[in-house]
Amino acid sequence: MYFAGIDVGSTMTKAVLTNEGGELLSAVKGPTGPEHRRLANEVMRGALEQAGLQIDDISYIVATGYGRVNVPFADRQVTELSCHARGVFSLFPGVKTAIDIGGQDVKCMKINGGRLIGFVMNDKCAAGTGRFLEATAATLGIRLEDMGDIASKATKRVQISNLCTIFAQQEVVALLSRGEPLENIVAGLHIALASRVAALAQRLVIEPDLALTGGVAMNTGMVRAMRESLGRDVLVPEEPLLTGALGAAIIANEAYREAAEDGTLPTGTRRLEEATFFAEEDL
Amino acid sequence: MNWFVGVDVGSAYSKGVITKDSELVGWHVISSGANYRASAEVIRKELVRQAGLSEDDLTGTVSTGVGADNVYFADRKAGDIVCTARGIKNVFPQARTVIDIGSQSTRAIRLSEEGMVTNFAFTEKCAAGSGRFIEVIANVLRVDLSQFGPLSARSDSPITFSTGCAVFGESEAITRVSEGIRKENIAAGVNRALASKAASLVRRTGLEEPCALCGGGALNDALVRTIEDELGINLLVPPQPQIVTALGAAMIAATPATPAPGTGPK
Numbered sequence: 289m290y291f292a293g294i295d296v297g298s299t300m301t302k303a304v305l306t307n308e309g310g311e312l313l314s315a316v317k318g319p320t321g322p323e324h325r326r327l328a329n330e331v332m333r334g335a336l337e338q339a340g341l342q343i344d345d346i347s348y349i350v351a352t353g354y355g356r357v358n359v360p361f362a363d364r365q366v367t368e369l370s371c372h373a374r375g376v377f378s379l380f381p382g383v384k385t386a387i388d389i390g391g392q393d394v395k396c397m398k399i400n401g402g403r404l405i406g407f408v409m410n411d412k413c414a415a416g417t418g419r420f421l422e423a424t425a426a427t428l429g430i431r432l433e434d435m436g437d438i439a440s441k442a443t444k445r446v447q448i449s450n451l452c453t454i455f456a457q458q459e460v461v462a463l464l465s466r467g468e469p470l471e472n473i474v475a476g477l478h479i480a481l482a483s484r485v486a487a488l489a490q491r492l493v494i495e496p497d498l499a500l501t502g503g504v505a506m507n508t509g510m511v512r513a514m515r516e517s518l519g520r521d522v523l524v525p526e527e528p529l530l531t532g533a534l535g536a537a538i539i540a541n542e543a544y545r546e547a548a549e550d551g552t553l554p555t556g557t558r559r560l561e562e563a564t565f566f567a568e569e570d571l
Numbered sequence: 572m573n574w575f576v577g578v579d580v581g582s583a584y585s586k587g588v589i590t591k592d593s594e595l596v597g598w599h600v601i602s603s604g605a606n607y608r609a610s611a612e613v614i615r616k617e618l619v620r621q622a623g624l625s626e627d628d629l630t631g632t633v634s635t636g637v638g639a640d641n642v643y644f645a646d647r648k649a650g651d652i653v654c655t656a657r658g659i660k661n662v663f664p665q666a667r668t669v670i671d672i673g674s675q676s677t678r679a680i681r682l683s684e685e686g687m688v689t690n691f692a693f694t695e696k697c698a699a700g701s702g703r704f705i706e707v708i709a710n711v712l713r714v715d716l717s718q719f720g721p722l723s724a725r726s727d728s729p730i731t732f733s734t735g736c737a738v739f740g741e742s743e744a745i746t747r748v749s750e751g752i753r754k755e756n757i758a759a760g761v762n763r764a765l766a767s768k769a770a771s772l773v774r775r776t777g778l779e780e781p782c783a784l785c786g787g788g789a790l791n792d793a794l795v796r797t798i799e800d801e802l803g804i805n806l807l808v809p810p811q812p813q814i815v816t817a818l819g820a821a822m823i824a825a826t827p828a829t830p831a832p833g834t835g836p837k
Contacts, residue, residue, distance in 0.1 A: 392742075412734035412735065412736055412739070413699075413734070413735075413736045413739075414736050414739055415697075419739075423738060450696070452696055452698050453737075454698035454703055454704075454737045455582075455697075455703070458703075462605050465606060466605075
């Protein structure tokens with residue numbers, strides 16, 4: 289038996305397939321465009337190909353993330369908070385606190401035995417999210433993935449006074465024109481984002497083990513800045529982007545067992561193509 | 572003859588006015604750019620040129636705005652709230668409330684019958700509800716700022732932004748464009764979002780008519796009308812809404828400074 293988790297985030301869509309032992313068989317990610325449904329299909333198809341499986345081989349599919357309602361081939365939608373908690377717990381069984389910094393949101397979670405017991409999130413504002421770095425990187429004309437390396441060359445950190453991403457974009461232009469070296473500005477942006485996230489996380493009682501996930505955790509500069517701002521060690525998974533999708537696959541496995549006991553298993557065949565708005569283009 | 576200059580260095584535009592015996596003689600508006608000091612210098616040169624003077628003829632200069640410290644030739648700095656109030660008193664002495672929509676911040680100010688500030692509220696730390704939101708979306712829509720109002724006025728069905736955040740608003744606008752939503756409906760949605768923010772600031776300070784609107788945002792006619800609808804009143808809009816705060820600074824320059832307690836000559 290096989291299970292799938294698909295996480296349609298604001299910036300990236302991720303799909304993972306597992307077997308019934310919870311072993312990871314394949315994982316695929318791609319940028320989320322405005323056409324969620326088509327992308328969910330593509331990423332799912334990629335994950336199936338990688339594992340050498342067909343859609344009908346999958347016993348249960350859970351969709352999560354902010355675009356989860358746009359995954360018509362999923363059997364169930366589960367909030368990203370529950371999926372992240374479960375995913376992170378499967379990687380780090382000692383985890384008590386997890387911080388997930390995504391493209392448009394930041395989630396700080398308290399976890400007990402894989403269950404979510406409390407959380408705080410950013411509120412309708414890009415401050416404290418991956419967008420802060422993405423937008424300022426664009427203003428500075430550098431690639432997002434190079435930011436960590438650039439920050440590591442800094443001789444000092446420039447103080448970034450604006451929390452608002454839009455104002456921070458103006459601020460970095462002013463700093464550059466004042467002759468501040470790029471690496472010092474980039475280092476300042478990292479610590480500004482990290483202290484914003486740390487302030488949010490500290491609304492919870494942070495207990496170790498503490499894990500950092502989400503796309504932003506792929507940036508080593510941010511991992512350093514988070515360790516410094518929190519004054520604690522943080523655990524980072526090898527694939528920090530995948531914890532939500534992984535949790536969704538684990539929940540899919542459990543949901544299947546429950547449904548089997550209740551006799552409410554999903555029936556009928558699933559087809560990726562039929563479920564999309566863009567069927568004609570795809571053919 | 573006494574010549575006074577007021578310079579208002581905002582985050583997007585720098586504004587300057589020159590007055591002769593309290594009469595407006597000239598004014599100048601330029602983009603602030605990254606070098607506020609250079610912008611202030613350009614403004615002073617242009618103002619003395621318009622008045623046919625040399626820089627030594629100026630009696631006094633007051634600076635205001637986020638870049639006030641960069642106006643190195645100013646004799647004094649003044650707070651922007653006080654300057655806006657003073658400028659409005661000069662244009663519309665009857666005004667009891669002022670809304671000022673600037674790039675960095677939107678502000679609501681309540682005035683007494685004498686034109687003194689009695690209460691104020693402003694957006695801070697965040698581009699939601701400030702003129703910067705318009706600049707950001709105008710850039711997405713590839714329309715000149717001056718065309719934003721006329722574009723918005725042609726809307727038949729303004730979109731609703733799901734958050735106030737200008738960064739998220741930017742991605743939302745891009746998504747709507749890709750979905751084929753007409754530019755005018757996106758522009759009108761921005762004006763609505765700003766109007767509702769401005770209205771909530773005004774409600775915080777208390778609305779007393781007549782109410783004036785100034786700042787660069789007042790150049791956007793469709794925004795003016797949207798705020799009027801939102802508040803259910805008519806707004807007084809000066810012919811040059813962008814220079815009101817600079818005008819106030821020049822008026823303050825013409826008023827003898829009252830030394831702070833303990834700082835006067837012994």
